[in-house]
Amino acid sequence: MSAAPTTGVALAARDLRREYGVGQSRVVALDGVDLDLAAARFTAVMGPSGSGKSTLLHCLAGLDRPTAGAVRIGDADLARLDDRRLTRLRRDRIGFVFQKFNLLPTLTAEENIVLPLAIAGRRPDPAWLRQVVAAVGLTDRLGHRPAELSGGQQQRVAVARALVTRPWVIFADEPTGNLDSRAGAEVLRLLREAVDTLGQTVVMVTHDPAAAGYADRVVFLADGRLVDELHRPTVGQVREALDRLDRATSGTGR
Numbered sequence: 001m002s003a004a005p006t007t008g009v010a011l012a013a014r015d016l017r018r019e020y021g022v023g024q025s026r027v028v029a030l031d032g033v034d035l036d037l038a039a040a041r042f043t044a045v046m047g048p049s050g051s052g053k054s055t056l057l058h059c060l061a062g063l064d065r066p067t068a069g070a071v072r073i074g075d076a077d078l079a080r081l082d083d084r085r086l087t088r089l090r091r092d093r094i095g096f097v098f099q100k101f102n103l104l105p106t107l108t109a110e111e112n113i114v115l116p117l118a119i120a121g122r123r124p125d126p127a128w129l130r131q132v133v134a135a136v137g138l139t140d141r142l143g144h145r146p147a148e149l150s151g152g153q154q155q156r157v158a159v160a161r162a163l164v165t166r167p168w169v170i171f172a173d174e175p176t177g178n179l180d181s182r183a184g185a186e187v188l189r190l191l192r193e194a195v196d197t198l199g200q201t202v203v204m205v206t207h208d209p210a211a212a213g214y215a216d217r218v219v220f221l222a223d224g225r226l227v228d229e230l231h232r233p234t235v236g237q238v239r240e241a242l243d244r245l246d247r248a249t250s251g252t253g254r
Helices: 053-060 083-093 109-113 115-119 126-135 151-164 181-198 235-251
Strands: 009-020 027-038 042-046 068-073 094-098 169-173 202-205 217-222 225-231
Touching: 009 053, 027 053, 027 068, 027 217, 027 225, 042 053, 042 181, 042 235, 053 068, 053 169, 053 202, 083 094, 094 151, 109 115, 109 126, 109 151, 115 151, 126 151, 126 181, 151 169, 151 181, 169 181, 181 202, 217 235, 225 235
Parallel strands: 042 202, 042 217, 094 169, 169 202
Antiparallel strands: 009 027, 009 068, 217 225
16 A cells, blocks of 8 residues: 655545435535645534535545545545445545544454454554554553543544554544543644644544634535635634624525
């Protein structure tokens, strides 16, 4: 597997559409999204409930196939991949961090971290594993099972699991949603550090302006379309943008 890109565009979407249902029940979740995401950068995706942000993440990550349009991750065109190759790409080139930690309760923290490699029949690089474990602060917790860890520690295991395969992109879907503010801030600092020190590319869906404040760029969706963006945002700027978006969407009666 080729190394993750650290310059240029890591991921691109062109005229991305996702529709559900037919006829009068048809719902347009994504309506012609064009988006380039820079490598080794932290991008947050925000918008009102029902704006399409989770659908966008799922299509970009190969978890859902768009109705039309194209997604490229590195040199891979997702539309050209059959299910087997798409599954392999998700396993080898994509890391996931979800709101629910999705850890296996019978495995230790270390076994959960290296699980994607075990499934792929690959051995972890010992030096990289030590670096990842140290980065997330779990060196003294590797033998613990999830029930013996706090929620913040479990999410750190999930972040380490996402990093251990050296993915091209990490997708995080509301990664702090089940955490208190202190544990959530720890996880966000870990994702920020993964970008700054490991050259990782991170795409995060969030509703929290404080979480988006950790990102290099925030893109805003409304009614399935990209409508605004901020670069190197402050939390205050994110809140102002969300307020503008809320006023604009409420003014349309939607």
